Amino acid sequence: RNFHRNLTINDDFRCSMAALNYSGLLLASKGDYDEDKYDEDDDGDNEQAIDKRGSYLYFKPLNEWKVKKDWHHKMQYGESIQCIAQGSGWCAAYTDAGFVRVFSQDGVQSQVFHQ
Secondary structure, three states: OOOOOOOOOOOOOOOOEEEEOOOEEEEEOOOOOOOOOOHHHOOOOOOOOOOOOOOEEEEEEOOOOOOOOOEEEEOOOOOOEEEEEEEOOEEEEEEOOOEEEEEEOOOOEEEEEEO
């Protein structure tokens, strides 16, 4: 018997980093803030649409009871994730703005450090 269920993830956030433990899968993407890129895609009609330029942190829980839901967090404009880590009950992202953002595995940002 497998420990985890089969899982499929759409790469809507252009993920380039990953961290995995028994609690879940943490994915992140770097921001792409080149002003000349994506101009033809900006229609501004759908605020729920994923910003292709943004830097995102995405967590997919791997619990058997399906109690927790997956979540994502968009970094502030101009702030790009450089590396990620996760442990027992927490996950974190370091950004190019010098911030370490710590989240619970429920998606609540609990601490922010700046160097």
